[in-house]
């Protein structure tokens with residue numbers, strides 16, 4: 001399974017976004033070591049801080065299903081956004097230093113990053 005495959009899954013997840021307050025839809029696809037794809041999307045709430053990002057949505061869903069080892073993660077958004085600070089922390093703790101594929105919602109240009117670079121000197 002290549003980066004394009006996983007980015008396309010993130011694009012599918014992005015379609016489920018509930019982001020009427022920000023109008024910023026994010027999709028995430030997390031690939032487990034046994035090739036299961038776990039979807040995540042951002043879900044916003046009228047009580048704004050209750051919002052959850054696409055990345056943590058996918059990570060928490062995977063862990064809730066007992067899936068705890070991962071090979072890669074893909075994230076799409078309108079502007080190829082990098083994960084927020086909270087998601088970086090959770091990725092550091094629960095996902096590990098796997099390739100993080102990032103693209104816009106067309107999925108044409110894919111960047112690859114690693115949490116070691118996105119979150120230097122992590123806590124914990």
Ligand code: THU
Pocket residue numbers: 019022024026041042043044051052053054055081082083084087
């Ligand atoms: N968002 C994510 O889903 N992932 C990130 O890493 C950054 C931000 C979401 C949260 C909110 O629903 C919207 O994008 C605007 O911040």
